[in-house]
Each structure stands twice: as structure tokens, then as C-alpha cells.
Amino acid sequence: MIPASLRTLLDETTGQRRAEWAGREVWLANEAWGELALSLQGGQLLHYLPSPDAATAEGSRPAGDGSSGWLWVTPTPQALPGTIRGGIPLCWPWFADDRYADESEDHSGPFHGTARQAQWRLDAVDEHEEGVELHLSPEQRLHQQLAPRLVVQANANRLHVELITEHTGETPVKMSGALHTYLAVADTFVCRLEGLPGTRYLDKLAGFAEGEQQGELGVRGGIDRIYHSNAELVLDDGERRLRIARQGSDSAVVWHPGETLPADTPGEVARRFLCVEAANTRLDPVWLVPGAQHLLGTTLSRG
Numbered sequence: 120m121i122p123a124s125l126r127t128l129l130d131e132t133t134g135q136r137r138a139e140w141a142g143r144e145v146w147l148a149n150e151a152w153g154e155l156a157l158s159l160q161g162g163q164l165l166h167y168l169p170s171p172d173a174a175t176a177e178g179s180r181p182a183g184d185g186s187s188g189w190l191w192v193t194p195t196p197q198a199l200p201g202t203i204r205g206g207i208p209l210c211w212p213w214f215a216d217d218r219y220a221d222e223s224e225d226h227s228g229p230f231h232g233t234a235r236q237a238q239w240r241l242d243a244v245d246e247h248e249e250g251v252e253l254h255l256s257p258e259q260r261l262h263q264q265l266a267p268r269l270v271v272q273a274n275a276n277r278l279h280v281e282l283i284t285e286h287t288g289e290t291p292v293k294m295s296g297a298l299h300t301y302l303a304v305a306d307t308f309v310c311r312l313e314g315l316p317g318t319r320y321l322d323k324l325a326g327f328a329e330g331e332q333q334g335e336l337g338v339r340g341g342i343d344r345i346y347h348s349n350a351e352l353v354l355d356d357g358e359r360r361l362r363i364a365r366q367g368s369d370s371a372v373v374w375h376p377g378e379t380l381p382a383d384t385p386g387e388v389a390r391r392f393l394c395v396e397a398a399n400t401r402l403d404p405v406w407l408v409p410g411a412q413h414l415l416g417t418t419l420s421r422g
């Protein structure tokens with residue numbers, strides 16, 4: 120589910136182009152295989168709609184409705200230099216307030232790291248008949264020793280995102296991070312996330328108390344948990360099943376704010392997303408040594 124203004128920009132796009140949305144430069148594609156939108160602030164994917172899904176939605180939805188896309192974006196994003204809630208924000212080089220890789224003297228860096236506020240540049244667009252592959256990197260150096268880059272592959276069947284971190288310095292660095300995916304759903308509180316029975320988790324809403332998942336997870340209210348798992352998950356919202364695979368991630372974060380909404384999230388659209396994040400958290404931080412690299416990835420496909 121994407122804002123009407125972004126939907127209009129995509130409808131006006133044939134092939135690929137750059138445009139401005141919500142004060143940010145965005146890269147748009149409207150191709151035979153489907154649609155993609157990405158904000159250069161944060162290197163943040165905003166939209167993915169594979170063409171078979173668009174065809175299925177035709178007739179059953181009002182023209183121009185972007186609700187069959189797989190990602191959700193708020194219609195009221197913060198003004199710059201604030202960040203956009205929705206799509207796939209990059210949390211890097213730390214997740215939440217686990218500021219291991221924060222180089223500032225007082226470890227006061229922003230929640231979820233510096234990457235999502237930074238300006239990214241599109242280094243390459245590799246286009247072929249079946250889909251597209253994008254390569255991005257930050258315009259400025261974000262860390263003295265760590266250098267991230269992003270690879271996005273999209274086609275009619277799947278969306279694949281890789282955040283690759285290279286250690287270019289001299290001393291080992293501990294880091295965390297997340298691909299903070301906002302998945303579009305019909306109604307958050309009827310969602311079922313399959314693949315977690317028996318998995319241990321930390322519950323942030325209960326002071327990081329440990330728990331064990333009994334049966335499949337049904338989301339019925341606010342949730343903020345880190346599941347210690349690398350398993351493939353399937354999100355079923357009653358209308359669509361999405362398969363969520365992760366690479367280089369032993370933490371699956373499941374988040375929705377429930378009734379206490381962030382200022383940039385209007386009530387009317389708040390029950391249209393669930394975050395299922397490919398993450399490295401306090402449960403599986405990454406120690407990178409000089410010369411090494413880490414790949415954090417996620418692949419979304421039909422369940």
C-alpha cells in the first residue's frame with residue numbers, strides 16, 4: 120500500500136526514470152515484469168509490485184489503487200532530514216539502540232544507525248528483459264572502517280535485497296543492523312506469521328523478557344519481538360501469502376506499534392502493515408575483521 124501521490128508518479132512512468140516524491144529523489148520503474156520505487160534518501164525501497172499480482176488485482180480494485188504492492192509506505196512522511204516510514208529502511212551499522220559500531224564519542228548516534236538518513240547514489244542499473252538489478256552506495260563515508268553497499272534485484276516473481284558491509288579498516292568492529300521491511304497487509308491484526316513455533320524470542324514490550332513461541336504466531340495487537348531464528352517465514356494476511364527468506368540473519372524482528380502510533384502514521388492506514396525484519400541484533404551481532412564482509416539479505420516471493 121503506497122500513498123496516492125507515489126501511485127500517480129508510477130502511473131506516469133513508462134520504463135524507468137527519476138522523479139521527486141515527498142522532497143526526496145526517487146527512482147521509479149514501470150516495466151513488463153512489474154513496478155519498483157526507491158528513495159535515494161536511505162537507499163530505501165518504497166514499492167514493489169510484480170506484474171502477475173497487478174493483473175490479478177485488476178477489476179477487483181479501483182483504478183490507480185496501489186494496494187496490491189507488497190510494501191507499505193506512510194502517506195505522511197516526515198519532512199527532510201527526517202526519514203520515511205515504510206518500504207525497506209536500512210538500519211546500519213546498528214539496530215535500534217545497540218550502538219556497537221557508533222564511532223561518536225558519547226555513542227549518541229541515531230536510533231537504527233546513520234544509513235537511513237544518508238543520501239545514497241545509484242551506481243549501476245542492470246536491466247534485462249526479466250527484471251532489473253540496482254547497485255547503490257552512500258554518497259558520503261558513513262563509518263571509518265565499514266563501507267556498505269546495496270544490491271536490489273526485482274522481477275515478476277521475487278524481490279531480493281542485499282546489504283553488504285565491507286571492512287576496509289585495521290581493527291575488528293562489532294555491528295548489527297536490519298532490513299526493516301514494512302509488508303503491506305489487508306489487516307495487521309488478522310495476520311499469521313508461520314515458521315516460528317518453538318523459537319525463543321526476546322519481548323521488547325516486556326523489558327526484553329525471554330519467551331518461546333507456542334504454535335504459529337497470530338498478530339492481534341502491538342508487538343515488538345526479536346525471534347532467534349534463521350528459518351524461512353510465511354506471512355498470511357488472509358488474502359495473500361508472502362514467503363520471507365533471510366540471509367546472514369539469525370534475528371527475525373516482528374514489529375507493529377499497535378494503538379500507540381508514531382506521529383507520521385495516520386490511524387486509517389496503521390493496520391495495513393506488519394514489519395518482519397531480516398536483522399542482526401543483540402542475539403546475533405556480527406564481528407567483522409579487516410578485509411572481511413558481511414551480507415544481510417532478504418528475499419520476498421509468493422508463499
Ligand SMILES: O=P(O)(O)OC[C@H]1O[C@H](O)[C@H](O)[C@@H](O)[C@@H]1O
Nearest residue numbers: 215230231323343372374381394
Ligand atoms: O520508529 P523507528 O525508529 O523506525 O523504529 C521502529 C521500530 O523498529 C524496530 O522494529 C524496533 O524493534 C522497534 O522497537 C521500533 O519501534
